[in-house]
Amino acid sequence: MTEKHDDRVDSADSRPDPRPPSLADALIPIIALAVLIAGSLALFGLDALDGPLQVALILCCAIVTLILFKNGYRWDDVEEASRGALSSITSALFILLAVGALIGTWNLSGTIPTLVYYGIQILSPGYFYVAAALVCGIIAMSIGSSWTTVGTIGVGLVGIAGLLGVSTAICAGAVISGAYLGDKLSPLSETTVLTAQMVKVDLFTHIKNQAWTSLPAFAIGCVVFAILGVAGPAVTPTPGEDVELAGLNGVFWINPVNLIPLLLLIVLSIRKWPPYLALITASLVAAVMAPFTQHDALTAFVAGFEGSTNPVVGAIQAGWKAMANGFEATTGVADIDRLVSRGGMDSMLLTIWLIIGAVTFGALLEKFGLINRIIDPMIAAARTRGRLYLTVFATCFGLNVVAGDQYIALVLPSRIYRTVFIQRRIAPENLSRLCADSATVTSPLVPWNSCGAFMGAVLGVATLSYLPFAVFCYASPILSVIYGFTGFKVRTLSTDEAEALENSA
Numbered sequence: 001m002t003e004k005h006d007d008r009v010d011s012a013d014s015r016p017d018p019r020p021p022s023l024a025d026a027l028i029p030i031i032a033l034a035v036l037i038a039g040s041l042a043l044f045g046l047d048a049l050d051g052p053l054q055v056a057l058i059l060c061c062a063i064v065t066l067i068l069f070k071n072g073y074r075w076d077d078v079e080e081a082s083r084g085a086l087s088s089i090t091s092a093l094f095i096l097l098a099v100g101a102l103i104g105t106w107n108l109s110g111t112i113p114t115l116v117y118y119g120i121q122i123l124s125p126g127y128f129y130v131a132a133a134l135v136c137g138i139i140a141m142s143i144g145s146s147w148t149t150v151g152t153i154g155v156g157l158v159g160i161a162g163l164l165g166v167s168t169a170i171c172a173g174a175v176i177s178g179a180y181l182g183d184k185l186s187p188l189s190e191t192t193v194l195t196a197q198m199v200k201v202d203l204f205t206h207i208k209n210q211a212w213t214s215l216p217a218f219a220i221g222c223v224v225f226a227i228l229g230v231a232g233p234a235v236t237p238t239p240g241e242d243v244e245l246a247g248l249n250g251v252f253w254i255n256p257v258n259l260i261p262l263l264l265l266i267v268l269s270i271r272k273w274p275p276y277l278a279l280i281t282a283s284l285v286a287a288v289m290a291p292f293t294q295h296d297a298l299t300a301f302v303a304g305f306e307g308s309t310n311p312v313v314g315a316i317q318a319g320w321k322a323m324a325n326g327f328e329a330t331t332g333v334a335d336i337d338r339l340v341s342r343g344g345m346d347s348m349l350l351t352i353w354l355i356i357g358a359v360t361f362g363a364l365l366e367k368f369g370l371i372n373r374i375i376d377p378m379i380a381a382a383r384t385r386g387r388l389y390l391t392v393f394a395t396c397f398g399l400n401v402v403a404g405d406q407y408i409a410l411v412l413p414s415r416i417y418r419t420v421f422i423q424r425r426i427a428p429e430n431l432s433r434l435c436a437d438s439a440t441v442t443s444p445l446v447p448w449n450s451c452g453a454f455m456g457a458v459l460g461v462a463t464l465s466y467l468p469f470a471v472f473c474y475a476s477p478i479l480s481v482i483y484g485f486t487g488f489k490v491r492t493l494s495t496d497e498a499e500a501l502e503n504s505a
Helices: 023-050 052-070 075-087 090-108 111-120 125-143 146-164 168-185 190-199 203-231 244-251 256-270 275-293 295-301 311-325 334-340 345-367 370-381 385-403 406-423 428-440 450-459 463-469 471-486 495-504
Strands: none
Touching (some): 052 345, 090 190, 111 256, 111 334, 168 190, 168 450, 168 463, 190 345, 275 295, 295 311, 345 406, 370 406, 385 406, 406 495, 450 463
């Protein structure tokens, strides 16, 4: 019995090879991205971050998909690339959710209010700008958010600067410098977590490596602020307890005991616990502490919950609600309410939406050679390590200018240059540091970037006014590029390490 021959040929084998992208194919998505993001910022202002910016990214993914169809790719190809992109950020998304839970319970337990209260006490009339930078740096490092730090403590400090007759522009620069130092070095920062995940570097290795540029850059900033403080107008006595934020001790029980969750997180981090587990554990401990340390604040928080008449049930509800939706205070003091009424896993959903859009868009551009069509000539021209560092900086900062968002400026270069660094035997943690120095801290220097727009709006100081005084934001990338040219603190890979990383990519 003869076998019947099947003339059918698998469509995947019969279809022609996809065409390589043209320069126009590569430029169209970038131009579309710039136009859509600029349009969303023009139409919605800072509210663009509440959805319109994410929609712009999703539309750009659709534009890339149409270009790929034109070049002969199928939906299966796009779907596979998208799955790979999303799987690469699964860990980061869980960490972000844990960070949201932690912020909520740390406000409930009084941990963040205690940090803020003690931080404000550092202020001294003799070194106002330096103190402003230090306070914001400490608080941002503790809570992992430059935006929250600037929108609460920063607003208060700029207001005090106006009352004292010192420069609000210099104060704004100091506030932003401190906020971004803390943001970069905090394991709670979503951009720090994202950068480490994108370059596939351990989070704490990334933070430790960043310190070699961040701390010297911040020290340079402090020297400049000290000089400006001496050369500037005389400072009148600090209002001290008259500052509204000092009223924190009237709402919360301010006591060093509240810092136990922070100390626990530090210990777990030193012991190399996975960040997600360390964050969740510190969050749960804060939730358990809250009924004992912040009874009044907790009682007010759960007042509207059904079944909260039972104190045990109310305490469980409070912790659970703070982890899910964040803590909310209604003290009647605007600065205090704005500071502590935040957190919760749901507060991270817009950021997660933004990251999913940015990562998918970047993956499609990278997987199908669109971004390489633009970047490859730049990489080829960067024959030395120093020129490669300069090229990465130009890419990150250029995306901050063109795309108007720091996530895109972080995600795309992190993915694109990782293989290049490995091929040139440069350890990936050098790239994660360079991307953070080049993308995260330069974002508030661009007026139409979402970060620059936010800072200018909440501080009431134009971006171009505080730009010369945001010393950390340009000292950090300058130092990073200098390290690339000199080789200082640039770890190289052995042949075996490079081959292992290439095989795991």
